[in-house]
Amino acid sequence: MSTAAQAPVTCPHAIGLPALEQRLAQDMLFLGLPPRAWMRPRLCNGDKVLDVAIIGGGQAGLAAAVGLAHQGIEAVVLDRAPKDLEGPWATTARMETLRSPKELVGPAMGQPALTFRAWFVAQFGMPAWDALDKIPRLQWMDYLRWFRRVNQVDVRNGTTVTRIEPRADGLVQLQLSTESGPGTLLARRVVVATGRDGLGGPAIPGFMQELPRHLWAHSSDPNDYTLLKGQRVGVIGAGSSAMDSAATALESGAARVDLLIRRTDLPRINKSKGSGVAGLTHGHHDLPDADKWRLRQYINSAQVPPPRGSTLRVSRHTNAHFHLGCPVQSVHAEGDTVVVRTPKGRFTFDFLIVSTGFVIDWSQRPEFAAIAPHLQVWSQRYQPPAGQADQELADSPVLGPAFEFQEATPGACPGLSRVHCFCYPATLSHGAVAGDIPNISDGARRLAQGIASHFYGEDFEQHFATLQAYEEPELQGDEWVPAPPLAVTEAAC
Incomplete structure (x- = not known):
């Protein structure tokens, strides 16, 4: 789908993107950004060592790269997708619009001219x-492409990281798969900015294990929905992605779509919105463990309702059917159809879409094999009281002040803390600042400032030597004339 076809008509009084970019350049100049370079180049066996490698070129990876640039630190972003298709927006996401209010500043990093609003108004008025x-949704992707260009973020597309391995010499080695073949990079720090499923993948219920793969898809799969025309489609779940998948199937001509919903009613209130204050953004990481857990477990248990617009997008179709209080009991194939048994009866589908979210699951991410056994997770740090169990929280990594992974056993994996988790599983440790639009700039600043602090501490002797060798004079010696000696008098004696 073309975003240009959806764009509003350009206002004759709109200033245009070139003028906005001139304003942005002036703002950067007035703010002294980027600052002068202060990181010393480093080589290892003749190969350049990157200051920071960022895995993932979506909005979190771009924000992290700009945050680091504002600290005078170079970053290289690695993304497996082709250029301009980073993140889910133009591929697997199926919502018509973002769920966030349009006024949120997103990854603008404190610069008004870098906001979506400025980008939009400059073009359309x-x-x-x-x-x-x-x-x-697709217009947001266009904005992120512009954001990348004007910030000159170094993104290397078609690059998949196949292994992350901290080394005892203070470097992190990355094994890569690229369009030109395998490769290796060395970096002093690595930032994992891989999105909602950043440390795992789709949550697949056990009852799906025996179903042939051609008969079903997870809502996050790059499934071709045009193939569902004329078919009976089942959707398991009632969250945002379930509604988006159901609506896309209906709009693609599905004969009938049935949503199988475990709950007897849909949640009505997005509780997480009730916590969105600056105090939480900046104070969550410093809360006691029990309070961090209690807050996030409450939000998780309340569940986030699907947006009203996404739900109406489904219900306006007369061939859409909502089955509440209808948990799946079993699933099996009969020929080329899927049979689903529930307390409300048996359903027969031509295709089944599973919209059951994501899990932290290291087995789905072989690139973490070298570090996964050594990570401290929250189940090792905190045992919640009765009634507050939550598997997602229990599996979440414990992170330091700069989002750095922590060792479960100190000394077992030297250099592990040089890998930083800037994606959704950071939420329990840091709050929702590592991926969601509302606070992504705050998270990126925290990450970048923390990494800058680490680098300065590690290189302190070099910086102190630079300080000692600094000899640019402020005074030339000709700025004053010494006063003559005072005459010696009897009174002075």
Whole structure:
């Protein structure tokens, strides 16, 4: 789908992107950004060592790269997707619009000219902005492409990281698979910015294990929904992605779509919105463990309702059917159909879509094999009281102040703390600042400032030597004339 076809008509009074980019360049100049380089180049066996390698070129990876640039630190971003297709927005995401309010500043890093609003108004004018309800998904992708370009982020596409291995010499080695073959990079720090499923993958219920793969898909799969035309489709789940998948199937011509919903009613209130204050953004990491857990477990147990617009997008179709209080009991294939048994009866589908979220699961991410056994996770650090159990939280990694992984057994994996987790599983340790649009800039600043602090401490002797060798004079010696000696008098004696 083309974003241009959805874009509003350009206002004759809109300033245009070139003018906005001139304003941005001036703002950067006035703010002194980027600052002068202060990191010393490093070689290892003749090969350049990167200051920071960021895995993932979506909005979190871009924000992290810009945050580091604002600290005078170079970063290289590695992304497996082709250029301009980073993240889910133009591939597996199926919502019509973002769920966040349009006014949120996202990854703008404190610069008004870098916000989506500035980008939109520069092209289409204020009347179009006032008329806009929520940001179209593909238009957000266009904005992120512009964001990457104007910030000159070094993204290397078509690059998959196959192994992350901290070394005892203070470097992290990355094994790569690229379009030109395998490769290796060395970096002093690595940032994992791999999104919602950053440390795992789709959560697949056990009852799906025996179903042939051609008969079903997870909602995050790059499934071709046009193939569902004329078919009976089942959707398991009732979250945002379930609604988006069901709506896409219906809009692609599915004969019938049945949503099988475990709950007897849909949640109505997005509790997480009730916690969105600056105190939480900046104070969550410093809370006692019990309070961190209690807050996140409460939000998880309340569940996030699907957006009203996404739900109406489904219900406006007369061939869409909501089955509440309808948990799946079993699933099996009969020929080329899927049979699902529930307390409300037996359903027969031509295709089944499983919208059951994501899990932290190291077995799904072989690139973490060298570090996964050594990571401290929250189940090793904190035991919740009765009634507050939560597997997602228990599996989440314990992170330091700069999102760095921690060792379960000190000394077992030297250099592990040089790998930073800037994706969704950081939420229990740091709050929702490592991927979601509302606080992504705050998280990126915290990450970048923390890494800058680490680098300065590690290189302190070099910086102290630089200080000692600094000899640029402030005074030339000709700025004053010494006063003559005072005459010696009897009174002075």
